[in-house]
Amino acid sequence: MAYWIAEDVEVVQIRERDLSVRDLAELTRQVLALRHGHATKVLVNDRADVALACGADGVHLRDRSVDPEKFRRPDFLVSVSCHNVNDAEKLAGASFIVLAPIFQPLSKAAQGPALGVSAIREFTRRSAVPVLALGGITDQNARTCIDAGAVGIAGITYFSR
Numbered sequence: 001m002a003y004w005i006a007e008d009v010e011v012v013q014i015r016e017r018d019l020s021v022r023d024l025a026e027l028t029r030q031v032l033a034l035r036h037g038h039a040t041k042v043l044v045n046d047r048a049d050v051a052l053a054c055g056a057d058g059v060h061l062r063d064r065s066v067d068p069e070k071f072r073r074p075d076f077l078v079s080v081s082c083h084n085v086n087d088a089e090k091l092a093g094a095s096f097i098v099l100a101p102i103f104q105p106l107s108k109a110a111q112g113p114a115l116g117v118s119a120i121r122e123f124t125r126r127s128a129v130p131v132l133a134l135g136g137i138t139d140q141n142a143r144t145c146i147d148a149g150a151v152g153i154a155g156i157t158y159f160s161r
Helices: 002-006 021-033 048-054 085-091 117-126 142-147
Strands: 011-014 041-045 058-061 077-082 096-099 131-133
Touching: 011 021, 011 077, 021 041, 021 048, 041 048, 041 077, 048 058, 077 085, 085 096, 085 117, 096 117, 117 131, 117 142
Parallel strands: 011 041, 041 058, 058 077, 077 096, 096 131
Antiparallel strands: none
């Protein structure tokens, strides 16, 4: 993560579901300390309490978790996973949406069919909430996602290299 912060990636997400609250808070503080002089935003997966207590920049909520409006605060980002373009209207309170999987995931087994680039177009037609594309993103298809309306890309494999 330090490498991507040094490279000024816009947002990193701490996604450690198996850590205790105490260990997650400690990890969050360590990651936040890496930012000295960098503008990278740090989000905590699913734990708004930890994000707020540690001074993180926001929280990332799982698909169908809680209403993103519940955590909206000035200068606090709320991202939400979305796997169905029909949920676009329900996610209006989010700062941005992570729409997935656009292509077959590279880091894990797919839990459903890939949505395809057309899902980005459809989602952005239905909602003004910015969309990040996730799932099977490569150097070869990232531009296609942007051209379809995504404001950026997210990735596990893409950013693990």
